[in-house]
Amino acid sequence: MASESSPKRPLTWLITGCSSGFGLALTRMAQANGHNVLATSRNPARTPELVSEITAKGGEWIRLDQDEPDCGQVIEDLEARGVAIDVLANVAATSMTGPVESFDESEVRRVMETNFFGPYRLMRAAVPHMRKRRSGMVVNFSSGAGMEANLSLGVYGASKAALDDLTKVLHKEMKDFKVRVLLVYLGSFNTPMVGKTEVAAKPLDPDYEGTTTAQYVDVLSTGNFVVNGDHVKATQAIYDVVVGEGVGKGHEDEIMIPLGVDMAARIGQTRERLDHAMEVFGDICNNVDIDGASVGVGQNTFVKKSN
Template identity: 45%
Template sequence: MSQILSYMDASATYTIPSRPLTWLITGCSSGFGLALARLVRSQGHRVIATSRNPAKTPELVAEFSAEGHHRWETLDVDAPDCGALIARLEEQEGVQVDVLVNNAGWALYGVAEHFSEDEVRRQFETLLFAPFRLTRAAMPYMRARKFGIVVNVSSASGLAAIPSMSIYGGAKAALDAVMRTFALEVKDFNVRMLNVNPGTFDTGMLHQLQYQAATPDPAYAATNTGKMLAFMQSGEGEARGDMHKGVRAMYDVVMGAGPHKDHLGEPQLPLGAGAAYFVARQAAQAQQTLAAFGELSKSCDKPEPEA
C-alpha cells in the first residue's frame, strides 16, 4: 500500500516562463470564456478564442482579429476530431499552445429517473469527452516542451449532490476525477492542471439552462427535486458570483500572481462562497465517514505479514 501511495504523491515544483503565453480558450462567445479572453489579452498574452459558430458573433471575431497575434477560430468541441485544431496550430503554423482552457459547456437539469440515455451521452460528450480530447491533443506538445497549463472550468455541482443536477453534476465530477489523475501523470513534465469549480456567477448561464424532454412523474412535485426544478424554471435564481472577479481569480491562480505564487501545485480552485461551502461540506462528510466506518474498513484487510 505504501508503494502505491508513493505513486499518488501530488507534490511537484512548477515553473512558468517569463514571457507572454499563448492561451487557447473554448466557449468564448459569452460568459467566463469571453471575460477570461479579454482579461488575458489585456495582460499582454496571446489569445486564440474559439466558439462553435463564430458567424453568430461577428463583432467578437472582429475584436479579437484587430491585432494580428490574436485570433478567433471555429471549434465544435463535440466533434471527434476537435483536437485537430491544436495539431494544426502546433505543426503547420508553429503556434505553441501554452495554456489550454476547457470552458465550453451547457447544463441539463431534470429528475435522474427520467433522463434518456441520449440526453446523458450528449451532456457527457460536451463536459467530459470534449475537454479530454483537447487535453490529450495538447499533451504531447506540452510534454515535449516541459511546460504547459490546462485549466478545466468545472462546476461546484461536481462537488456535491444537488437535486435536479445528477447528470450535469455527474459529468463535472467525472471531469474533475479524470483530470486529477491526468495531472499526476504529467506533473513530472512541468505540465500543470487546474480544475476550477465555480458556483453561480452572472454569466447568463442561469437563463440558458436546458431541461430533460420527459415530464417528471407528478410524485416528484412535492419533493426537494421538484421544488428545485420549479425554482430554476421560474427564472428567479440569483447568481451571487461576480464574473469579472471570478476570471481575475482564475487568471491570478493560473499565473501564480501575488500571494498565489506558492500555490501552483494546488489542483482545485473553488470560486464563490457556494463552492467554498461545498468543499468544506466534502471535508466534513469525509470525517463523518471515517468516524462511522474507518475502523470497519481497516478490519477488512489481511493480517500484516510477520517480520
C-alpha cells in the same frame, strides 16, 4: 511553465466557450495583459462583433465544436503551423436539470460529450506537445455539482465529476514533465449559463409534485435564484494562478482553486459527509484487510510486491 521558472513572456492561450461568460472574460483578460489568444466557439458567425473585437487586437477566433470526435485536430493543425499552445483552458460546458430517472440516454450522452469528452479530446491533443516541451498548462473548469451531489443536477454533476477525476490524475502524471494542470471549482456566477439550464425532455412525474427536487428543477430551469458570484473577479483569480501573480503568486503548483461563497459551503458539506462516513464506518473501513497483510499506507496506495 513550472512554478520555479514561470515565464514572463506572452503566453499563447487556447480558450473554449469564448462567446460569453468565463470564456469571454478570460479571453479579454489575457489579451489586455499582452498574451496571444486563440478564442474558440461552436459557431463564430453568431457573434461577429466579438470576433471583430478579438481579432482587431491581434487575436484569432477559431470554430471549435468539442462535441465533434475530431475536434482535437484544431490543436494539431495549430501546432503543425508553429503555434505552440501554452495554456489550454477548457471553459465551454452545458447543463441540464431533472430527476436522475428522467433523462434518456441521448440526453446523458449529449451532456457528457460537451462536458467530458470534449475537454478530454482537447487535452489528449495538447498534452503530448506540452510534455515534449516540458512546459504548458491545462485549466479545466468544473463546478460544485461535480464535488458534491446537487438535487436535479445528477447528469451534469456526473459529467463534471468525471472531468474532475481525469484532471486530478493528469495533474499527478504531468508533474515529472513540468506541465501544470489546474481544476477550477465554480459556484454560481453571473454568466448567461444561469438562465440556460435545459430541462430533461421527459415530463416531471406527478409524484415529484411539492418535492425539493421539483423546486430545484423549477429554479434552475428559470434562473430564478440569487447569484452572488462576479465572474470577472473570479476570472482575475484564475488568471493570477496561471501567470503566478496576485493571489496566484507562489501557488502555481496548486491542483485546484475553489471560487464562490456557495462553493465554500459545498466544500463544507463534502467534508461533513466524509467525516460522518468515517465516524460511522471507520472501524470496519480499517479492518477488512487480508489477515496478516502488511501494506504501507500513503499517497501511493499501490505497493509493489517483493520478490
